[in-house]
Amino acid sequence: MTRITLLDGGMGQELVRRSPDEPTPLWSARVMLDYPELVTEVHLENIRAGARVIIVNAYSATRDRLHPVGLSDQFVPLQRRACELALRARDESGEDVAIAGCLSPLFWSYRPDLVRPVAETEPVYAEMAALQAPDVDLILCETMCAGEESLGAVRGAASTGKPVWVAWTVDDADGGRLRSGETLAEADAMLEGLPVAARLVNCSKPEAVDQAMPELTALGGPVGAYANGFTQIAAPFEPGTTVERLSAREDLGPEAYADFAMGWIAGGASIVGGCCEVSPAHIAELARRLADAGHEIVGAS
Numbered sequence: 001m002t003r004i005t006l007l008d009g010g011m012g013q014e015l016v017r018r019s020p021d022e023p024t025p026l027w028s029a030r031v032m033l034d035y036p037e038l039v040t041e042v043h044l045e046n047i048r049a050g051a052r053v054i055i056v057n058a059y060s061a062t063r064d065r066l067h068p069v070g071l072s073d074q075f076v077p078l079q080r081r082a083c084e085l086a087l088r089a090r091d092e093s094g095e096d097v098a099i100a101g102c103l104s105p106l107f108w109s110y111r112p113d114l115v116r117p118v119a120e121t122e123p124v125y126a127e128m129a130a131l132q133a134p135d136v137d138l139i140l141c142e143t144m145c146a147g148e149e150s151l152g153a154v155r156g157a158a159s160t161g162k163p164v165w166v167a168w169t170v171d172d173a174d175g176g177r178l179r180s181g182e183t184l185a186e187a188d189a190m191l192e193g194l195p196v197a198a199r200l201v202n203c204s205k206p207e208a209v210d211q212a213m214p215e216l217t218a219l220g221g222p223v224g225a226y227a228n229g230f231t232q233i234a235a236p237f238e239p240g241t242t243v244e245r246l247s248a249r250e251d252l253g254p255e256a257y258a259d260f261a262m263g264w265i266a267g268g269a270s271i272v273g274g275c276c277e278v279s280p281a282h283i284a285e286l287a288r289r290l291a292d293a294g295h296e297i298v299g300a301s
Helices: 014-019 028-034 035-049 063-069 070-091 118-135 147-158 184-187 204-219 254-266 280-292
Strands: 005-007 053-055 099-102 138-144 164-168 174-178 196-202 223-227 271-274 294-300
Touching: 005 280, 014 028, 014 035, 028 035, 028 164, 035 053, 035 070, 035 280, 053 070, 053 196, 070 099, 070 118, 070 254, 099 147, 118 138, 118 147, 138 147, 138 174, 138 196, 147 164, 147 184, 164 280, 174 204, 184 204, 196 204, 204 223, 223 254, 254 271, 254 280, 271 280, 280 294
Parallel strands: 005 271, 005 294, 053 099, 099 138, 138 164, 164 196, 196 223, 223 271
Antiparallel strands: none
């Protein structure tokens, strides 16, 4: 029996789908301001589907995203609310679930050309991590598209003393490389000496994750993956646009996604879940497949 950590599915796209309003560039943070009950609802559905690690909904609640729309004063309240809503869902579920903090791209996703120097980003990430740390079990640096981006985030997360996971987003055409063009090995080498407890790839096509797994497992230690269900990431994905530019695949239902995830486990992954367009229904199917295969579903170790 293999112990597998099952993450939740994507939060942002689920919130956009369930919100009665049109999407905005603030994405999941806007929904959290207007309809916070939807965040708890999605967390709960993922837990009931079998997820044993849920990620706080802080992805787009960064100062750099809030400032252009005049919501800088909401940074601290939103960081705290994201944690509070995750804690509420865990309490309501009655399940033994770990909560992961979220350090995301500060300004925009998938854009290595917009990544700032580590000297600028590390203190910003440290501030975010400090706000989340009292309420989370680990800090997840996710959708990191360049080595320098992940270095700033991991340094900031490590300042809390919490376990740190890093998840890179890889090139959809070449899963062995980040969207910056760096290899996974090159990005990981930049983190030498830092306390990284797990290495993952996320928010990339499942087929790219397939390509990434041999490179990822070669890095050593616990590894995992949680892919997205987008048809493609429009290039360039411009700051200030909305998720309406991104569309969901029609060939990646729960069974098809579970097929990919079970393949990652066969390739050495011990952490799996889902990113954008991967719903609680996908997580439920993956939990069923894991149980049928005799795996033990666990939280963060």
